[in-house]
Every structure is written in structure tokens, then in C-alpha cells.
Amino acid sequence: KAGVTQTPRYLIKTRGQQVTLSCSPISGHRSVSWYQQTPGQGLQFLFEYFSETQRNKGNFPGRFSGRQFSNSRSEMNVSTLELGDSALYLCASSLDDMNTEAFFGQGTRLTVV
Amino acid sequence: AQKVTQAQTEISVVEKEDVTLDCVYETRDTTYYLFWYKQPPSGELVFLIRRNSFDEQNEISGRYSWNFQKSTSSFNFTITASQVVDSAVYFCALMSNNAGNMLTFGGGTRLMVKP
Numbered sequence: 001k002a003g004v005t006q007t008p009r010y011l012i013k014t015r016g017q018q019v020t021l022s023c024s025p026i027s028g029h030r031s032v033s034w035y036q037q038t039p040g041q042g043l044q045f046l047f048e049y050f051s052e053t054q055r056n057k058g059n060f061p062g063r064f065s066g067r068q069f070s071n072s073r074s075e076m077n078v079s080t081l082e083l084g085d086s087a088l089y090l091c092a093s094s095l096d097d098m099n100t101e102a103f104f105g106q107g108t109r110l111t112v113v
Numbered sequence: 114a115q116k117v118t119q120a121q122t123e124i125s126v127v128e129k130e131d132v133t134l135d136c137v138y139e140t141r142d143t144t145y146y147l148f149w150y151k152q153p154p155s156g157e158l159v160f161l162i163r164r165n166s167f168d169e170q171n172e173i174s175g176r177y178s179w180n181f182q183k184s185t186s187s188f189n190f191t192i193t194a195s196q197v198v199d200s201a202v203y204f205c206a207l208m209s210n211n212a213g214n215m216l217t218f219g220g221g222t223r224l225m226v227k228p
Contacts, residue, residue, distance in 0.1 A: 004157075031214050043204065043218040055213040088156060094214045099146050099165075102214055104158035 002027065004093045004105035012111045018079040021108045025072050025093030031055075032074040033102060034066060037088040046089075049074055050097040078110075086112045115140045117207050119219035126195050127227050134190045134222045136205030142166075144210035147181065147188045152202040152221070164188065195226045 005024040013019050025032050034046040045058040049068035066076040078085055088109050092102035116139040126132045138147065145166045150158040162172065164181055172179045176193045192199055202223045206216040 033214055033216075035216075035218075042220050043216075045215050045217070048213050048215055050213065056215045058215075090156075090158065092158075092214070092216075097213045099208055099210060100214065101148065101160050101163045102216060103160055104150075106155060106157040109156075 004091055004103055006089075006091050006105035006108050008108060009106065010109050010111075012113060013081050014113055015081055015083060017081050018077065019081060019110060020075055020077045021089055021091075021110075023074045023076075023091030023093075023105060025074070025091075026103060029093040029095050029103075030072050031094040031097050031100075032068055032072065033092040033094070034074070034076050035090045035092065036060075037090060037107070038086075043090070046076065048097075055097060081112045083112050086110060115142075115207050115209060115217045117205055117217055117219035119203075119205055119222050121222045122220065123223045123225070125225045125227065128197060129194050131191060131193050132195050132224065132226075134192075134203050134205075134224065136188045136190065136219060138186050138188065138205070138207045138219075140207060140209065142209050142211070146208040146210075148206040148208065148216065149179065149188075149190050150204045150206065152204065154201075158204065161190075192224075195224075197226050197228055200224060200226045 031050045033048040048056045068074045088107045090107045091105045094100045118137045149161040180189045202221045205219040
């Protein structure tokens with residue numbers, strides 16, 4: 001059974017640009033969550049999607065958005081990139097939305113220059 | 114508000130030593146879930162264990178064991194006879210019963226096991 005796949009693995013962008021990250025969950029999993037990991041703030045929850053609907057949202061500005069498709073694949077978008085957006089973005093896949101364990105991908109490392 | 118504290122930012126041990134990673138949590142929920150994840154240098158978080166708030170039984174899985182004490186709001190993780198491959202960052206996390214699958218993570222403990 002394939003794990004969680006995130007693409008791309010590495011990305012370098014310039015301030016002011018926008019970026020889209022992709023996540024394919026484990027087959028059969030319907031919940032996808034996104035986390036940002038930085039040395040200063042640690043692991044922080046961005047948002048969760050279940051059945052194409054955003055279930056929860058963390059404390060991030062509106063520049064961070066996401067969506068989920070009917071096949072459960074998810075994308076997150078960051079517009080008007082800032083230097084502080086440089087981070088490892090991790091996607092987590094869960095079977096459903098009932099407090100089940102999350103399985104993580106290897107992440108996308110975004111560097112904003 | 115929920116909070117998870119891992120007071121030990123870094124631990125260094127010699128191979129074959131036992132090591133305990135501490136985790137203390139805060140929540141107002143009566144039903145909640147606790148997790149431990151391992152993050153090797155490759156970056157992905159590897160799921161280790163999930164425990165619900167009504168199950169205070171300790172759990173052992175090979176060299177790993179977990180001690181959940183509701184009275185002290187702690188969920189500690191012990192590695193017996195540590196190995197170099199155990200070197201990683203370990204995260205404790207909390208999930209509320211009424212917030213979907215949202216995890217609140219502690220700051221992590223970097224474990225270095227030296228040969």
C-alpha cells in the first residue's frame with residue numbers, strides 16, 4: 001500500500017510569488033491535514049480537509065489556502081510569499097475524521113529567497 | 114486551549130542505555146487522544162502510538178513502552194536498550210475529541226544515541 005506522497009520535495013521561490021503544494025493521501029483515506037514545521041515555531045496545524053470540505057483551520061493568514069478533490073488528493077497554496085514562509089510543509093492522511101491516527105508524507109521543503 | 118510540553122529539547126545517550134522522553138499536556142476536554150511520532154532525518158513523521166484518555170494501561174511494543182498517567186497529565190515514552198537507529202526527533206501530540214484530526218504537537222525531543 002503506497003504511503004502519503006507529497007510533491008514537489010523541494011522548492012525555491014522568490015518573495016511575492018505564489019506556490020502550490022500537492023498531497024496524495026493513502027488509498028482509501030478521506031481526511032488530509034497540512035502542517036508547517038519551522039525551527040522557531042515547531043509543528044503548527046494549517047488546515048484539515050474531509051470529503052472536499054475544510055473541517056478545521058489553524059491560526060494562519062488568509063494567504064494560506066487549500067482544497068481537496070473528489071479523489072481525496074489535496075493542494076495547498078501560499079500567495080505573496082514571505083521569507084518567513086520558508087518551512088517544511090507536511091501533509092497527513094487519515095482514514096476518516098473521527099480522531100484516527102495520521103500518517104505523514106516526507107514533506108515539501110519550501111525556501112523563500 | 115490545548116498545550117503539549119516536552120521539556121527535554123535534546124538527550125544524548127550511549128547505545129544500550131534506557132532513555133525516557135517526557136510529555137506533559139494540558140486540555141479541558143474529558144475525551145482526548147495522545148500520540149507519539151518519530152521524525153528521522155528524512156523528514157516524515159512516523160506514527161508510533163495512539164492512546165485515548167480512557168485507557169490508562171501502559172503499553173509495551175518491543176523495546177518501546179509508554180506510561181500514561183492522567184493524574185499528572187503525562188504520557189512518557191521509554192526506549193529500552195537504545196540503538197543508534199533510534200536517533201531522531203520525537204514528538205508528543207494531543208488531539209481533541211471535537212476538532213477532527215487536528216494535532217497539537219509538543220516542541221519535540223532530539224534523541225542522539227552514540228555507539
